[in-house]
Structure formats: C-alpha cells, structure tokens
Amino acid sequence: MAEITAKMVQELRRKTDAPMMECKKALTETGGDLDAAADWLRKSGAIKAEKKGDRITAEGLVENFTQADGKAGVLIELNCQTDFVARNDDFKALAQSLTKQAITADSVAALLAQPYAADPNVTVDAALKLAIARIGENLNVRRLANYKIAAGTEGAVDCYIHTGGRVGVLIELDCASAKVAESDDFKALARNLAMQVAACPNVEYINVGEIPEAIASKEKEIEMGRDDIANKPDNIKEKIVQGRIDKRLKEMTLVDQPYIKDQNISVTELIGQTAKQLGEEITVSRFTRFILGEGIEKVESDFAAEVAAQMGKM
Numbered sequence: 001m002a003e004i005t006a007k008m009v010q011e012l013r014r015k016t017d018a019p020m021m022e023c024k025k026a027l028t029e030t031g032g033d034l035d036a037a038a039d040w041l042r043k044s045g046a047i048k049a050e051k052k053g054d055r056i057t058a059e060g061l062v063e064n065f066t067q068a069d070g071k072a073g074v075l076i077e078l079n080c081q082t083d084f085v086a087r088n089d090d091f092k093a094l095a096q097s098l099t100k101q102a103i104t105a106d107s108v109a110a111l112l113a114q115p116y117a118a119d120p121n122v123t124v125d126a127a128l129k130l131a132i133a134r135i136g137e138n139l140n141v142r143r144l145a146n147y148k149i150a151a152g153t154e155g156a157v158d159c160y161i162h163t164g165g166r167v168g169v170l171i172e173l174d175c176a177s178a179k180v181a182e183s184d185d186f187k188a189l190a191r192n193l194a195m196q197v198a199a200c201p202n203v204e205y206i207n208v209g210e211i212p213e214a215i216a217s218k219e220k221e222i223e224m225g226r227d228d229i230a231n232k233p234d235n236i237k238e239k240i241v242q243g244r245i246d247k248r249l250k251e252m253t254l255v256d257q258p259y260i261k262d263q264n265i266s267v268t269e270l271i272g273q274t275a276k277q278l279g280e281e282i283t284v285s286r287f288t289r290f291i292l293g294e295g296i297e298k299v300e301s302d303f304a305a306e307v308a309a310q311m312g313k314m
Helices: 008-018 020-030 034-052 089-104 108-113 124-135 183-198 213-224 232-251 269-280 302-312
Strands: 059-066 071-080 119-123 140-148 155-163 167-175 264-266 283-291
Touching: 008 020, 008 034, 020 034, 059 089, 059 155, 059 167, 071 089, 071 155, 071 167, 071 283, 089 108, 089 124, 089 140, 108 124, 108 140, 119 124, 140 167, 140 283, 155 183, 167 183, 183 269, 183 283, 213 232, 264 269
Parallel strands: none
Antiparallel strands: 059 071, 071 140, 155 167, 167 283
16 A cells, blocks of 8 residues: 555645545545545545535525626525534635635526536535535535626626625616716615615515515505504594505615615615716616525524533443
C-alpha cells in the first residue's frame, strides 16, 4: 500500500474541502489514489447525508445576491438544525456560494442539478451532501426566488436582509427608461421598499386589486359574524363590515402602508414623489419575503435530559 503523506492529505482536502481525518481515511481506503479517494469521500458524504436527512432543519440563513447592474437578483433560504451551525463561518460561506450560483437557477431542483461552481466535478446536490458530512448536521436548500428584468423592459431588482439573515426580501421595480433605472434615486427607492416589506410581516400583496376575491369574501364572513354588530340593522351592518374589510385589506398591501421612514406619508405617496422627481412612472412589479423557518414545526428538546440519557448508556 502506498504511504499516505501529509502532502497527499492536504491535496485531497484542497480538492474536496473535507476534514483532514476524513481525507486521510479516504486515501487509506483507496491506496493513496487521489481521484478514487475523492469519490470515496463523496459516497461517504452521501451516506452520512442520508442518515441525517430526516432531521428537522428550521435554523439557518436567508441570503441574497444581486448583480452589479441591478438587472437580476436571488433570495435563498439555506437551513440547518441549530443556530450554532448557522453562525459557523463554513455554513455562511456555503450559503453565500449557493446564493451566488442560484442566480442562474429558477428552482431549487434546478440549482441542485447544476455543476457546483466551486468544484464542477460534482453537482450542487453532491456538494451539499459533502457539506452535511463535514459540518455534521442536516442541511437543506428550502426555497429560492430569482428575479430578472425582462428583455425589452427597464427596472431594477434589489434585496434586503434583516436581523442577521432571519428575514430577506427580494423586490423588482419597473420604469420606462434605462436612465431612470440606473439612477441613484431609483435604486434607493427599491432598497427602501425592500426594507418596508421586511418591516411589515402582514403585507402580502402590492395593492388591493391583487388580493383574491376569496380572501375578501372570507373576511366579510368573519366580520358579519361578530357579536358587536349582531343586533344592528342590515344597512348599518353592511357599512360597518365594509369599512372593516377595506381596512383589513389595506393592511395586507404594500402601497397602502405608512412609510416606515416617514409615517406622515404612505408608500404610494413615496413612489409618487420619486416618480415626479425622476419624471417617469414607477411601479412595483413583485416582491418575495422569506422569514427563516416559517411554517416549519420545530421539535422542542430537553438538552439536559438528552445528556443524562447518553451518560446512562456509558
């Protein structure tokens, strides 16, 4: 069997980014063949990833990447099991790498199938499994949103990350000319509106016209059944209910919110002021907000009990 030297271990580590001891073990198992050792590590990583695959991943980071010209941007949620790993530099670097690569993918499945930019010999999926083996926790690219300014149109895409990667917003604004799209005022508006969405968790739509009729009907059904209007005449009841519905729907829309940096004006007025200043109509085309771990049921564990149980097995 070939002697496993420190130089061989370092070379395999450089090639695969696997831990030193794992690299040494892989070389030992494959008789010092670097390529075979790299394959061994990938297979080993896949096995370890499979074993960890059913572990709940509700921690992690929401990360973003925007092209320098503002024509495209991506928002991604990369999950892990613990907040400790989420703060790890290795995990953060992985999140940044995957987010930058996701600018070319329109779905999580498409991203995972791509050759990994940092090592084209493996797919993103395989690289993720190696990272699971290396980091020691289940990892999951949960979702991504990818915006691009359509050919023949003008506008800008911007992202905003809040509370250390726990909330992220991707937004697209449209205008008529490249001059306006490239202006500092237009870009500042995009950033401010992304911050607005991050600060308003109840906001789900751009304007009232976007809200599905089914939601308005459900709100009316709820309001009509409230006790405080049960004994009022039907015509009065209708007016009260309609007022409440209008208020509720506006609470769900971006343009009807008070502007977070100046509560004396609405977002609609802010957009109008910028449009007047730049001499061109400006519209919000779309936005996406990711809140880390939203909708994932976390399993509460008793750490002390787990330690005691492990000690009892020794």
